[in-house]
Amino acid sequence: MGKETGFIEYKRVSTAYRDPKKRIQDFDEFLQPLSEEDRKIQAARCMDCGVPFCQSDNGCPVDNLIPEWNDLVYRGEWQEAFYRLIKTNNFPEFTGRVCPAPCEHACVLGINEPAITIKDNECTIIDRAYKHGLMKPRIPKRRTGKKIAIIGSGPAGLASADQLNQVGHRVEVFERDDRIGGLLMYGIPNMKLSKELVQRRVDLLSAEGIVFRPGVAVGSAISGEKLLESFDAVLVAVGSTRPRDLPIDGRSLEGVHYAMDFLRPNTKSLLDSQLRDGNFISAKGKHVVVIGGGDTGNDCIGTAMRHGCKSLTNFELLAKPPKERGTQFPWPTFARTYKLDYGHAEAAAVFDNDPREYGILSERFIGENGKLTGIQTVRVRWEKPMPGQRPSFQKIEGTEEHWECDLALLSMGFVGPEPTVCDQLGITLDEIGRIDAQYGSFATNVKKVFTAGDARRGQSLVVWAIKEGRGAAKAIDTFLCGSSTLPD
Ligand SMILES: Cc1cc2nc3c(=O)[nH]c(=O)nc-3n(C[C@H](O)[C@H](O)[C@H](O)COP(=O)(O)OP(=O)(O)OC[C@H]3O[C@@H](n4cnc5c(N)ncnc54)[C@H](O)[C@@H]3O)c2cc1C
Numbered sequence: 001m002g003k004e005t006g007f008i009e010y011k012r013v014s015t016a017y018r019d020p021k022k023r024i025q026d027f028d029e030f031l032q033p034l035s036e037e038d039r040k041i042q043a044a045r046c047m048d049c050g051v052p053f054c055q056s057d058n059g060c061p062v063d064n065l066i067p068e069w070n071d072l073v074y075r076g077e078w079q080e081a082f083y084r085l086i087k088t089n090n091f092p093e094f095t096g097r098v099c100p101a102p103c104e105h106a107c108v109l110g111i112n113e114p115a116i117t118i119k120d121n122e123c124t125i126i127d128r129a130y131k132h133g134l135m136k137p138r139i140p141k142r143r144t145g146k147k148i149a150i151i152g153s154g155p156a157g158l159a160s161a162d163q164l165n166q167v168g169h170r171v172e173v174f175e176r177d178d179r180i181g182g183l184l185m186y187g188i189p190n191m192k193l194s195k196e197l198v199q200r201r202v203d204l205l206s207a208e209g210i211v212f213r214p215g216v217a218v219g220s221a222i223s224g225e226k227l228l229e230s231f232d233a234v235l236v237a238v239g240s241t242r243p244r245d246l247p248i249d250g251r252s253l254e255g256v257h258y259a260m261d262f263l264r265p266n267t268k269s270l271l272d273s274q275l276r277d278g279n280f281i282s283a284k285g286k287h288v289v290v291i292g293g294g295d296t297g298n299d300c301i302g303t304a305m306r307h308g309c310k311s312l313t314n315f316e317l318l319a320k321p322p323k324e325r326g327t328q329f330p331w332p333t334f335a336r337t338y339k340l341d342y343g344h345a346e347a348a349a350v351f352d353n354d355p356r357e358y359g360i361l362s363e364r365f366i367g368e369n370g371k372l373t374g375i376q377t378v379r380v381r382w383e384k385p386m387p388g389q390r391p392s393f394q395k396i397e398g399t400e401e402h403w404e405c406d407l408a409l410l411s412m413g414f415v416g417p418e419p420t421v422c423d424q425l426g427i428t429l430d431e432i433g434r435i436d437a438q439y440g441s442f443a444t445n446v447k448k449v450f451t452a453g454d455a456r457r458g459q460s461l462v463v464w465a466i467k468e469g470r471g472a473a474k475a476i477d478t479f480l481c482g483s484s485t486l487p488d
């Protein structure tokens, strides 16, 4: 334990964000990290609990050795902290920026004080390791002669590739997009995760021997059967990319788009030409309504704010969450409380109020000459569910409203992987459309085909994709060699 009285002496200070009105002028990262000295003070708050809930069960999915590296940071032993961190997490530079930090929700200090800044500490350890030249290619000393194809280059595919390469297998990653990284590259926007950092990691993995095949869609450019013939094992890590639709009147009007049809081209155009090629949907001067919340909705808000939208509203079907965790979300579970994320803060700074409207249902898109001009809504009241039943809502009579809108972005989640690869390989899906494979074995119904990440788990988090990618690597290594020294 670093400083015995640290948690009494020091208050939590999180990494600051750039001023909202200034940061919407560009797509650069918004984080403003603390100095190393201030970070050491934050690490000193860790109590080194007998049972570190932060790193187990409800806490960190990759079981990061949190109290150990907090102690090392407090002592200024940054290099040792870095070695501890990379034992469990392949890509802390990503989770240190985008993870919702379930570890902090499970932090024991968090019961009656603000939790330790675990995520920020993680980010500083890895950023510092890159800065000080510790992140060098680790080229495997021996090769096994086994070949593995990975379909999809998101965090699940990349984590698995990293693990399998390190034990000496030859790994090729097939990605249909022109850049590697999955949603790290073309989902999460630049201001939250710089694409230079994603490319820096891809370059490192390349230098370590992983072969990347961008622009190769499995199912059309190369068949699934061909991969099965040519490789000893195949990992399907294609994500959960089918968006949930809103099939109400007016859905086909010009101006109604899925969130990813807005976010992906924006990042591509930004990387290709600093948005000069115009190959993206612009929110400039528009009345924007984002339907649905979560990270995707918030990223749509942040992107629309950077384009210079005229107004911004965010519809949320659910009721406003509580400010504090109550009996509904007891410690150490993840508390779904009210929080002002970066996009909400930016809209609030420019338009003087939180853009979210809670308990609202979109009933009809309205248009003129085929173009969207507005949305008709009604307010809803949520009913307390009976035990074992799902929550339901009732429309509130007389609460119909009309919202001016010429750009509506649908951000209501994703329903599973696209069918092409699964159909071609004969992979079975479960009852809700995810690839059917047990956590732990990660094996599909097709011999030598494994799966990991959102494709198996359903829409989830980067940290869970990393965890699943690691687990699938161990399962594949065991399948190929009879046993494995890889961790789960
Ligand atoms: C807009 C957005 C913001 C998000 N923000 C956060 C966040 O802040 N924090 C967080 O923890 N999580 C966030 N998430 C969730 C997180 O990004 C995902 O859970 C994670 O990326 C899943 O990883 P994956 O490797 O399973 O799949 P993906 O990252 O989806 O990668 C799958 C890859 O497979 C490729 N692919 C699909 N089919 C084929 C094919 N036939 N041939 C070749 N390649 C193929 C796709 O092009 C894609 O690159 C966000 C998600 C979205 C959509």
Ligand code: SF4
Residues within 6 Å of the ligand: 059, 060, 061, 062, 063, 064, 066, 089, 095, 096, 099, 100, 101, 102, 103, 104, 118, 119, 122, 463
């Ligand atoms: S990966 Fe996420 S849960 Fe794990 S320590 Fe980092 S921020 Fe916490």
